[in-house]
Amino acid sequence: MTDSGSNADRTSTGAVRGAGRQPVLSVRDLTISYRRGASAARAVSGVSFDLEQGDRVGLVGESGSGKSTLASAILRTLPPNADVSGSISLHGDDLLAMNRAELRRIRSTRIARVPQDPLGSLNPVFPIGRQLGDVVRAHRRVSRRETLALVEEALRQVGISDAAVKRRSYPHELSGGMRQRVMIAMALINHPELLIADEPTTALDVTVQAQVVELLRRRVAESDMTLLLISHDIGVISELCTRVMVMYRGEIVEQGPARDVLTNPQHAYTSSLIDAARGKPRAHRHGSREVTV
Numbered sequence: 001m002t003d004s005g006s007n008a009d010r011t012s013t014g015a016v017r018g019a020g021r022q023p024v025l026s027v028r029d030l031t032i033s034y035r036r037g038a039s040a041a042r043a044v045s046g047v048s049f050d051l052e053q054g055d056r057v058g059l060v061g062e063s064g065s066g067k068s069t070l071a072s073a074i075l076r077t078l079p080p081n082a083d084v085s086g087s088i089s090l091h092g093d094d095l096l097a098m099n100r101a102e103l104r105r106i107r108s109t110r111i112a113r114v115p116q117d118p119l120g121s122l123n124p125v126f127p128i129g130r131q132l133g134d135v136v137r138a139h140r141r142v143s144r145r146e147t148l149a150l151v152e153e154a155l156r157q158v159g160i161s162d163a164a165v166k167r168r169s170y171p172h173e174l175s176g177g178m179r180q181r182v183m184i185a186m187a188l189i190n191h192p193e194l195l196i197a198d199e200p201t202t203a204l205d206v207t208v209q210a211q212v213v214e215l216l217r218r219r220v221a222e223s224d225m226t227l228l229l230i231s232h233d234i235g236v237i238s239e240l241c242t243r244v245m246v247m248y249r250g251e252i253v254e255q256g257p258a259r260d261v262l263t264n265p266q267h268a269y270t271s272s273l274i275d276a277a278r279g280k281p282r283a284h285r286h287g288s289r290e291v292t293v
């Protein structure tokens, strides 16, 4: 991850590591506003960063800081009332200029998403195996038999050992943890370069959360994938991420190696987030504004 616009100063380490290679994702001066009637509210303000191959970057920040807006811009799923300026490129390809057909081609094969709510993302009327198979066949010319083999392999890779049976299950027949495993299988089945996970464990029981975090960690490491993980949970970030970006009111206010940011935060807001995660909420000053987390 290289810094290009943040006001934190230790992010240059990523720039050295990525020198000479094209980043997987490059975001430059990204600004996003939502139109509401005659007015507009800015949700993301002049954000710039790079993600290099294999980077696992945690995006943290309080509710409303712009994390999901940033992720939606990268996924090209912003609502029609969003105005975007700046640039986002995926291995040099201009994501913001892509038309629908181009976006269909890159979704799942180059960029994929693990959602917060698997139930809302799965189709209730089809077995999960069929839904995984549809994702494969949307992008590859493979026989039914090959599709089935790929689906069962994908399910086994996320720890679903009785894949031949489980693939016939409907979403409502599975537990929340199982459904999230299915979503991870679906996100990875076409080997994307970049995985965006938006609060992937928030909707799960605490015990299942740990298993899903471990699964994500293993699968991302096995495939040397680039990960952008949005989370409020500093614990999840420290388990999964090598680097951290902190968003505050639409800006990236701090970024750097996870160990440095989480043990020695430079920005008062980041300290508050870490204290909040340790159960020590407190108020601090940010600029002229009083903030409580």
Ligand SMILES: Nc1ncnc2c1ncn2[C@@H]1O[C@H](COP(=O)(O)OP(=O)(O)OP(=O)(O)O)[C@@H](O)[C@H]1O
Pocket: 034, 035, 036, 042, 043, 061, 062, 063, 064, 065, 066, 067, 068, 069, 070, 079, 081
């Ligand atoms: N569709 C929309 N229309 C108008 N404003 C929106 C829309 N979506 C988000 N916003 C506003 O944009 C700002 C950033 O919201 P966003 O959801 O990106 O933050 P977030 O950091 O992801 O928050 P959370 O952690 O609660 O998901 C907020 O002020 C929010 O109210």
